[in-house]
Amino acid sequence: MATRSETTASTWNTPGLRARAREVHDRLCEAYGCPVPFFSEKDPLSELVSALLSHRTRNRDSHRAYLDLRARFPTWEAVRDAPTGEIQDCVSPCTWPEQKAPRIQAVLRAISARLGSLNLDALADLPPTEARAWLESIPGVGPKTSAAVLLFSRLRVAALPVDSHHHRVASRLGLLPPGVAVGPSHAILADQLPPDWSAQQVYDNHEVLMIHGQRCCLHARPRCERCPVLDLCPTGRNRVWEGEPRTP
Numbered sequence: 001m002a003t004r005s006e007t008t009a010s011t012w013n014t015p016g017l018r019a020r021a022r023e024v025h026d027r028l029c030e031a032y033g034c035p036v037p038f039f040s041e042k043d044p045l046s047e048l049v050s051a052l053l054s055h056r057t058r059n060r061d062s063h064r065a066y067l068d069l070r071a072r073f074p075t076w077e078a079v080r081d082a083p084t085g086e087i088q089d090c091v092s093p094c095t096w097p098e099q100k101a102p103r104i105q106a107v108l109r110a111i112s113a114r115l116g117s118l119n120l121d122a123l124a125d126l127p128p129t130e131a132r133a134w135l136e137s138i139p140g141v142g143p144k145t146s147a148a149v150l151l152f153s154r155l156r157v158a159a160l161p162v163d164s165h166h167h168r169v170a171s172r173l174g175l176l177p178p179g180v181a182v183g184p185s186h187a188i189l190a191d192q193l194p195p196d197w198s199a200q201q202v203y204d205n206h207e208v209l210m211i212h213g214q215r216c217c218l219h220a221r222p223r224c225e226r227c228p229v230l231d232l233c234p235t236g237r238n239r240v241w242e243g244e245p246r247t248p
């Protein structure tokens, strides 16, 4: 049975919209430079912990918390079994350490219970949709985290994560239906990409849309006048060409 997000993707993504998504990708790749080097060689379990730490936290702070965890505990088993207060101390550079510490331990316990060990390398043997479904069946793991584990880790599976910058840019470009939240936007945006794209191409897509949101399509004051995809963007056209300074 199709999920609600799959139904939305199949009804929303017309050939014209897919062509626009592809043109946006090509122009932003030209603007920011592709291929974008992968930033991580973590194993998938380490990437999962890293992704859980990064939720609504600056990269610098979540990276510091991750390094603190790794320095203080020799294994993920030790993190799982430690007093929660010790984990909370380590992850204090992140937002909501009091929530993240027990959540990380609960996720590690859930994986141990299902697999009998703490190792996610076997996800490489599953089709990507099954690997994502398996990860998302763990309480506390959503579509952004499952995609990050598969794409950013050394598994290098073609799965598209959508962060808040990526989501904002795609929304303003009209690539998403109005009001669609980050979670369900994953299926819609992934469905716009060619199915035979490599992990590198999917990674490039995520990275250039995110970078565009950080450098040009800013949250408060998008710099539409200098935007390389202005002619493709209904929001930008309204702001620049019709003199209506509004953002969704």
Ligand code: SF4
Binding pocket: 169, 172, 173, 216, 217, 218, 222, 223, 224, 225, 227, 228, 229, 230, 233, 234, 235, 236, 237
């Ligand atoms: S034209 Fe403006 S709103 Fe549209 S993507 Fe570019 S910066 Fe963002």
